[in-house]
Amino acid sequence: MKIGIVRFPGSNCEVDCLEAWRVAGEDPVMIWHQETSVKGYDLIVLPGGFSYGDYLRTGAIARFSPIMDDVIRFAKSGGLVWGICNGFQILTECGLLPGALLRNAGLHFICSPQYLRVERTDLAFTGEYRQGQIIQIPVNHGEGNYTVDDEGLARLKANNQIVFRYVTLEGEVTDQGNPNGSRENIAGIVNKEGNVLGMMPHPERVVEESIGGVDGKGMFISILKHWERRTQHGA
Amino acid sequence: MLKANVTVVLKKSILDPQGSAVEKALKSMKYPVESVRIGKFMEVTLAEADRGKAEEIMHEICRKLLSNPVIEDYSFELEG
Structure with missing residues (x-):
């Protein structure tokens, strides 16, 4: 699978993503934001960080980076695009995903493990999870x-x-389980077609027991298995 | 050259946690404050002398980049 990770000025999770893909058995390519084509790629990852220092609004300036026109074209033609954290913010800014990401309700910067409930498992990104599974x-x-x-x-x-969705350990969608005030505890959404996913949590940080957990690894494996099935059917 | 003074604020329907925090602070200081909304102010100097064209350009700039129409409203005044 040919995977590209877009590096914007101010990205800081792109190497984590690269390492997570290596744990899953793939070797992605870094794409500098000044490039203009994502031709030949099977998946584009927009990583976390603070592109352009989060100036103006998070993701607002990155959205106009030269590479983004082709990422938008790629997404609209059905290509898989995965935005994590700042990547999610960029996807809402460019209109590939609806809504917007505002300042956390409590105003604090939050860095902590969170429980999530997997609401959909029929996607390229989530096939390895069980419906309703609670992951951290x-x-x-x-x-x-x-x-x-x-x-x-x-x-x-x-x-x-x-x-x-952000939930409690028991899987309840309550304010207690909601770290940042997101509407209906939403932590990640997909476009209508199912090929563009944006999420605030960082699955690339939980792919090995030695770094604190493996609950995120399922996403990487899901995508690879989806790709294998797709290419087998195509062959 | 014309200068545009741009104001961008969160839509009324969007909760403004920063504004709420400042509002609470002012109320705790016993000021007769009803509410506070926090926004952004930007000065854009245009290389364009025609007011009509400048307005058009500013609307485009505001919609495309300076504000996010999903969550914010903008307004501007031309000067000069």
Whole structure:
């Protein structure tokens, strides 16, 4: 599988993503944001960090990086795009995903493990999980408070686009389980077509027991297995 | 050259945690404050002398980059 990780000025999780992919058995390529083509790639990862120092709004300036026109074209033609943290913020800024990410409700920057409930397992990104499975993945953000208007929320629900919700250990969707004030405890969403996923938590940080857990590894394996199935069918 | 003074604020329907925090602080200082909203102020100097064109450009700039229409409203005044 040919995987590209886009590096913006201010990205800081791209090497974590690279390492996580290596743990899963792949060797991605770094794509500098000044490049203009993602031709030939099977998956594009927009990693976490503080692209352009988060100036103006998180992801707002990165969205106009030269590479993004082709990432948008790639996404619209069905290519797999995975935005993590700042990558999610960039995906909402460029309109590939609905809504926006605001300052955390409590104003604090949050860096802590969080329980998530997997709401969808029929996606390329989540096939290895069980429906409703509770996983623990860390968050690390100041602006992760997902917001969307009533109409947008109704559309997300009607199209089954909510992929991860913040929950308590018991799996309850409550304010107690919600670290940042996100609407309906939303931690990750997918586009209607299912090929563009954005999430605030960092699965690339939990792919080995030695670094604190393996709950995130399933996403990497899911994508690889999805890709294997797809290429086998195509062959 | 024309200068545009741009104000960007969160839409009324969007909770503004920074504004709420400042509002609480002012209230705790016993000021008769009803509410506070925090936004951004930007000065854009344009290399354009025609007011009509400048307005068009500013609307485009504000929609595309300076504000996120999903969560924010913008307004601007031209000077000069």
